[in-house]
Amino acid sequence: MDGRLVAELTRIVGEEWIYTAEHQLRTYESDGLLQYHASPAAAVLPNSTEQVRAVVAACSAAGVPWVARGAGSGLSGGALPVEDGVLVVLSRMKRILEIDLDNGRVCVEPGVTNANVSAAVGPAFFYPPDPSSQIVCSIGGNVAENSGGAHCFKYGFTTNYVTGLEIVLGDGELITVGGYELDSPGYDLLGAFVGSEGTLGVATKIWLRVVPSPETVKTLVAFFDSTQAAGEAVSEIVQGGVVPGAIEMMDARAIEASEQMGHAGWSTRAAALLVELDGSQHECEARFDEVVAICERCGSDDVRIARDEPERQVFWKMRKAAFPAMGRISPNYFVQDGVIPRTKLPEVLERIETLAKEYDMIVANVFHAGDGNLHPLVCYDGRKPGDAEKAEELSGLIIDACLDAGGSITGEHGVGIDKKKHMPKMFAEEDLDAFQRLRCSFDPAGLANPGKLMPTPRLCGEVPGHYREHPLEAAGLAERF
Amino acid sequence: MDGRLVAELTRIVGEEWIYTAEHQLRTYESDGLLQYHASPAAAVLPNSTEQVRAVVAACSAAGVPWVARGAGSGLSGGALPVEDGVLVVLSRMKRILEIDLDNGRVCVEPGVTNANVSAAVGPAFFYPPDPSSQIVCSIGGNVAENSGGAHCFKYGFTTNYVTGLEIVLGDGELITVGGYELDSPGYDLLGAFVGSEGTLGVATKIWLRVVPSPETVKTLVAFFDSTQAAGEAVSEIVQGGVVPGAIEMMDARAIEASEQMGHAGWSTRAAALLVELDGSQHECEARFDEVVAICERCGSDDVRIARDEPERQVFWKMRKAAFPAMGRISPNYFVQDGVIPRTKLPEVLERIETLAKEYDMIVANVFHAGDGNLHPLVCYDGRKPGDAEKAEELSGLIIDACLDAGGSITGEHGVGIDKKKHMPKMFAEEDLDAFQRLRCSFDPAGLANPGKLMPTPRLCGEVPGHYREHPLEAAGLAERF
Numbered sequence A, B: 001m002d003g004r005l006v007a008e009l010t011r012i013v014g015e016e017w018i019y020t021a022e023h024q025l026r027t028y029e030s031d032g033l034l035q036y037h038a039s040p041a042a043a044v045l046p047n048s049t050e051q052v053r054a055v056v057a058a059c060s061a062a063g064v065p066w067v068a069r070g071a072g073s074g075l076s077g078g079a080l081p082v083e084d085g086v087l088v089v090l091s092r093m094k095r096i097l098e099i100d101l102d103n104g105r106v107c108v109e110p111g112v113t114n115a116n117v118s119a120a121v122g123p124a125f126f127y128p129p130d131p132s133s134q135i136v137c138s139i140g141g142n143v144a145e146n147s148g149g150a151h152c153f154k155y156g157f158t159t160n161y162v163t164g165l166e167i168v169l170g171d172g173e174l175i176t177v178g179g180y181e182l183d184s185p186g187y188d189l190l191g192a193f194v195g196s197e198g199t200l201g202v203a204t205k206i207w208l209r210v211v212p213s214p215e216t217v218k219t220l221v222a223f224f225d226s227t228q229a230a231g232e233a234v235s236e237i238v239q240g241g242v243v244p245g246a247i248e249m250m251d252a253r254a255i256e257a258s259e260q261m262g263h264a265g266w267s268t269r270a271a272a273l274l275v276e277l278d279g280s281q282h283e284c285e286a287r288f289d290e291v292v293a294i295c296e297r298c299g300s301d302d303v304r305i306a307r308d309e310p311e312r313q314v315f316w317k318m319r320k321a322a323f324p325a326m327g328r329i330s331p332n333y334f335v336q337d338g339v340i341p342r343t344k345l346p347e348v349l350e351r352i353e354t355l356a357k358e359y360d361m362i363v364a365n366v367f368h369a370g371d372g373n374l375h376p377l378v379c380y381d382g383r384k385p386g387d388a389e390k391a392e393e394l395s396g397l398i399i400d401a402c403l404d405a406g407g408s409i410t411g412e413h414g415v416g417i418d419k420k421k422h423m424p425k426m427f428a429e430e431d432l433d434a435f436q437r438l439r440c441s442f443d444p445a446g447l448a449n450p451g452k453l454m455p456t457p458r459l460c461g462e463v464p465g466h467y468r469e470h471p472l473e474a475a476g477l478a479e480r481f
Helices: A003-013 A022-028 A049-062 A114-121 A139-145 A189-193 A227-239 A252-262 A281-297 A309-329 A342-359 A387-404 A420-426 A429-442 B003-013 B022-028 B049-062 B114-121 B139-145 B189-193 B227-239 B252-262 B281-297 B309-329 B342-359 B387-404 B420-426 B429-442
Strands: A042-044 A066-069 A086-089 A096-100 A105-108 A162-169 A174-178 A201-209 A216-224 A246-251 A271-279 A302-305 A332-335 A363-368 A373-380 A458-460 A467-469 B042-044 B066-069 B086-089 B096-100 B105-108 B162-169 B174-178 B201-209 B216-224 B246-251 B271-279 B302-305 B332-335 B363-368 B373-380 B458-460 B467-469
Touching (some): A003 A049, A022 A042, A049 A066, A066 A139, A096 A114, A114 A139, A162 A189, A189 B189, A216 A309, A227 A271, A227 A281, A246 A252, A252 A309, A252 A363, A271 A309, A281 B281, A309 A332, A309 A363, A309 A373, A332 A387, A342 A387, A420 A429, A429 B429, B022 B042, B049 B066, B049 B162, B096 B114, B105 B114, B114 B139, B139 B201, B216 B227, B216 B281, B216 B309, B227 B246, B227 B271, B227 B281, B227 B342, B246 B252, B252 B309, B252 B363, B271 B281, B309 B332, B332 B387, B342 B363, B420 B429
Parallel strands (some): A042 A086, B042 B086
Antiparallel strands (some): A105 A201, A246 A271, A332 A373, A458 A467, B105 B201, B162 B174, B162 B201, B216 B271, B216 B302, B332 B373, B363 B373, B458 B467
């Protein structure tokens, strides 16, 4: 990288907050998706909107690509650096700027962790979107990926809670979209920026809606002899008008793995359904009896109700342990994030089972059943030649099965680097062009997180909506992704 | 208008479905906001996506501006024609294309009325956003204006229910954004298109989320001796964690006017608070007692509970009659649509009262109290010279008061032609530029509903985000708006 840019970045953030040495940069080579690696030329840690703005403007002037990064816990490679580019690390910007519980609003910097938003407004209020990584993941990353979580079926995703953003655009311009109110006049750019994976700019200030904590929470786990039966219970619960706070399913493989870590005494049955109701005491109690009855009617002969908060925590630990616990039964795994219409659950689960048999590989299933958001974990052994490739192929076929069922390639992890190859399966060329039109209006030089989200790197041309080949691609660098 | 364009449009929609005679066009000169008038050169009534696409392409090729119109019941002049332009009337496209209650989805054409969506999925399901005009207003218009309604406090606005759109862009290109699922990969253009007031393109197919109908509905009206006391009751109800289906306030003027039409025997007290709870039987009953207790604690000595569905309908008739009933006590009125943080209700209402006294004019207040969405009705007599101007000035000051309180110029009616002059009060020049960047990417020629939404007509230039004066403006035509 040009020494002048390094000098300029050093001037902006101070010597202490720019890393250029290899050993310093190693931490930043991947995000939570460890398959992908890239070395930035420099990582800078700005501490204010003005510093972010100056850093982006310097990159823009030098024509150097840059990537914003929060905690780096994302699972789609969204925060993967661009080789020889600049990484803008936002972990120092973790101030809570305003708390207004009377109006249910909080304003934070992007580096605040998801859990700390709830902590700041609790116990009377809470911030609903709850990725499993909520203790470490940052709100800025949640905004970039439109993160979800177990409670999003009832409460909605990140995009349903962001009311305003202060953003440094790709060309260094500072804008504010939305604000304090739920809805603003003019175009709703908020929706477009939430989930744009850092390709339009970087949020430096985030206004969030928080909601009163529920009076009561009641949780159960019901065991079934088939995933079909559990799937029917999900349909009956939802169609009966009950809106559970969370409704999660784990299959036998996932139960088995989690049990090794969580020691909850769960039986390795075909499916475990975790159902949580929250709301008023009256509502919860009445509805809870209904849910128990539905589970039993659908064939569950083992329904366990969490007697107290510690037992409820054990239930959730089992669910949240599923990902890390897979490491105990398999050296490596790919996690998918497909979405299907809820009614297609049994059919798609069967298809996944058939595919796993054909490939002679283990696929464990853990998922947000209410949303139809599947997380199939395709297990493989990275040391075995060809195994990773086989697992990746199988992963792709699982995504195809979701698409065939009328679903989507990602529910909450984002497209990033990992799923962009699937984008043309889901979108017509004109629809991808529509994305590109937006991209070009806010990041005309294509320097903000290039190579992510869109299937092929593209550059904005003179006419909005029409573009030519991106120089990365022309230089053959696109291959790297 | 160029005879060739008329011939081309006639060829596309058929002779029967193009109006060019003055008497035919008179119906289309205004929308629900009767202060503004303009005569289009032609109104066309296409009957399919292909026809809409061909009409827009023909306008685009001829460089003629066009405006999409549904039922024309909007209150911001959003569907006001452009003088000598083309009006694309979507009332023939009113097919319900798909109903999938298992997954809570319905797909409709833009001309379907709001009420007919609920009718199509009822009684087990319903479509929550409910503008007062729901019997006539069309879903296409609801999407364009991101319409709200009395039940949006609990259920959210149109934008929270649109899961997919098929859109003909300003240049005639056909794209699909979003789809069947709640969330899609890539940029969320759905949010940007919902509420874009026809300035980016026109929706030809709309996928909506519908939800199970509540088990029970319970409604009360509580009377207070001051709007402050009623405002406090609103705050206490909401902060106590109750989320009413609707929470509406009317002041003495509004009660008085409605009583003349609704004959409900309501007393002309300082404020009436209409609270509706919906949900499960258990939940409603328990919470309802809480609401009654809060109203009494806040000073209401007259709480009336609707005993049955007919009485509930009377309560709602009183609320919905407020606008038309004002016609009985005043020859004309302006309706505003300001939003304020809920906690600022008492302060802003007092300011409105002071302003009304200063101007010696009557201002009635009807509003969605939960959202802080005010609808001050500024009464005037159009036959009295200068009265309309005085009322408009007062209206502007009321909007300023909302903005001073940290609020917004519109909650649910949209910006249209009527509120665009207030946009610079709310947005910095860079933020308006950000809107324009989006506009330019999807309607580069600026032919889709020009002169609406943005404070000054602008044209997209060569570089995204930078533009020069719009020819309408250069020709002095902008003054007309």
